[in-house]
Amino acid sequence: MAAGKVLSFGELLLRICPDGEGQWLGENKLPFYVGGAELNVATALALWGVPSAYLTALPQNFISEQLVGYLQERQIDTSPIVMQGDRLGLYYLPKGKDLKNAGVIYDRAGSAYADLTPGTINWDAVFEDVSWFHFSAICPALTQNVADVCAEALQAAADRKIFVSLDLNYRAKLWKYGKEPVEVMPALASSCDLIMGNVWAANKMLGMPLQEDLVADIEKDKLLQHATLTSEAILKEFPKSKIVANTFRFDHGAKGIRYFTTLYTQGQLHVSQEYVVDQILDKVGSGDCFMAGLIYGFFHQNSPKTTLEFATAAAFKKLFIESDATTTSVAEIQETIKEYAD
Numbered sequence: 001m002a003a004g005k006v007l008s009f010g011e012l013l014l015r016i017c018p019d020g021e022g023q024w025l026g027e028n029k030l031p032f033y034v035g036g037a038e039l040n041v042a043t044a045l046a047l048w049g050v051p052s053a054y055l056t057a058l059p060q061n062f063i064s065e066q067l068v069g070y071l072q073e074r075q076i077d078t079s080p081i082v083m084q085g086d087r088l089g090l091y092y093l094p095k096g097k098d099l100k101n102a103g104v105i106y107d108r109a110g111s112a113y114a115d116l117t118p119g120t121i122n123w124d125a126v127f128e129d130v131s132w133f134h135f136s137a138i139c140p141a142l143t144q145n146v147a148d149v150c151a152e153a154l155q156a157a158a159d160r161k162i163f164v165s166l167d168l169n170y171r172a173k174l175w176k177y178g179k180e181p182v183e184v185m186p187a188l189a190s191s192c193d194l195i196m197g198n199v200w201a202a203n204k205m206l207g208m209p210l211q212e213d214l215v216a217d218i219e220k221d222k223l224l225q226h227a228t229l230t231s232e233a234i235l236k237e238f239p240k241s242k243i244v245a246n247t248f249r250f251d252h253g254a255k256g257i258r259y260f261t262t263l264y265t266q267g268q269l270h271v272s273q274e275y276v277v278d279q280i281l282d283k284v285g286s287g288d289c290f291m292a293g294l295i296y297g298f299f300h301q302n303s304p305k306t307t308l309e310f311a312t313a314a315a316f317k318k319l320f321i322e323s324d325a326t327t328t329s330v331a332e333i334q335e336t337i338k339e340y341a342d
Contacts, residue, residue: 004131005051005077006295009153010038010139011113012056012067013089015284015324020094033284034070035324036089037136037169040285043325044292044314046075050299053077055126057112059085080126085112093284106173108142118148123156132295133157136167137205140184141174147184154191167291168197168205181205190238194298196245196291199223199230208233223248224262224271231264242266243298245308247290247315255279259316261290263308270305272312275340280319289326290315293333313337 013036018024039054046052054076058064060083067088068078089108108114127133133153140147157164166189175181185205189195195202203210208230214222231244243265252258256278263270293314297307313336317328 004129005053006045006132007053007130008038008042009055009135010036011089012036012039013091016092033324037138037288040288040325041134041292042076043074044289048296048330053080055080057082057084057116059087059112085115087111114142116149117145118152127160130162132163134165136169137185138169138171141171143177150188158191164192165194166192168201170201170204182207192241194243195234195241198246199226202230227262228269252276253278261312263304265304270308272308275316282322285324286315286318289318309337
């Protein structure tokens with residue numbers, strides 16, 4: 001594909017991490033991390049040497065200035081950022097918990113990003129020198145206006161023949177404006193070249209069939225069979241799409257994880273090696289890291305299998321990093337692939 005910048009679009013969030021026991025109250029300290037699914041992708045790509053730009057909306061204040069400086073230090077192009085509104089989005093999540101966890105508390109209503117409206121963003125300027133556009137299903141979950149901005153972005157990307165990727169992140173606590181994901185996401189997915197998620201998210205958000213008999217026992221062979229069925233259903237329903245990726249992550253023991261992924265393209269299902277480990281540190285951002293790994297691989301025109309193994313190892317390594325975004329280098333990821341090879 002044509003070399004240009006990868007532009008990631010989504011809300012910059014601060015993740016605030018109270019401990020489960022409430023010690024933070026006595027210590028007057030709350031750890032926090034700079035996050036947001038799409039920013040995690042942009043950060044990983046910049047770290048791995050891919051030209052990476054980021055589009056969000058931030059209020060005009062000193063905290064935003066510091067955040068923009070922080071992103072620039074990480075080699076992220078911040079020129080697309082829209083300055084408007086009054087507040088940053090926040091979310092609270094106890095350390096070590098999953099974002100799908102019941103404990104997550106969002107504080108995003110009325111943020112600069114949630115208040116974006118169509119007609120605000122200059123797509124000519126934003127898409128200059130961009131060859132790849134990435135967003136996630138978290139964006140249209142916020143408000144109808146943001147969903148409309150996503151549609152506007154996709155039209156502008158299509159007009160410029162920009163490659164588009166979508167992560168089917170499902171956050172039940174965010175879809176609160178009267179629409180179900182399946183009423184919003186299919187129209188957006190129809191403009192995407194690469195769709196990443198899992199068989200459950202594809203069912204919930206795109207209306208793809210879910211065969212309970214294949215997922216009931218979490219048997220790998222049956223899950224791979226379902227990955228093929230879901231991928232083929234997506235490609236049939238959304239002809240612009242050429243690539244579908246699925247992740248499978250299950251708890252293993254008390255604190256561990258079992259993880260493998262698939263990539264379907266050109267009539268073939270590629271399956272990653274499997275990672276099984278007894279203890280992890282932090283689940284947040286692992287899927288974003290997988291997405292970034294896919295972009296990295298296809299950006300460098302690597303084979304589907306090479307791309308999948310890189311993305312999977314990158315996502316696996318993220319499980320041992322406390323921040324929202326990865327800090328693992330390309331060399332460390334390639335070392336991990338060798339280390340865990342069958």
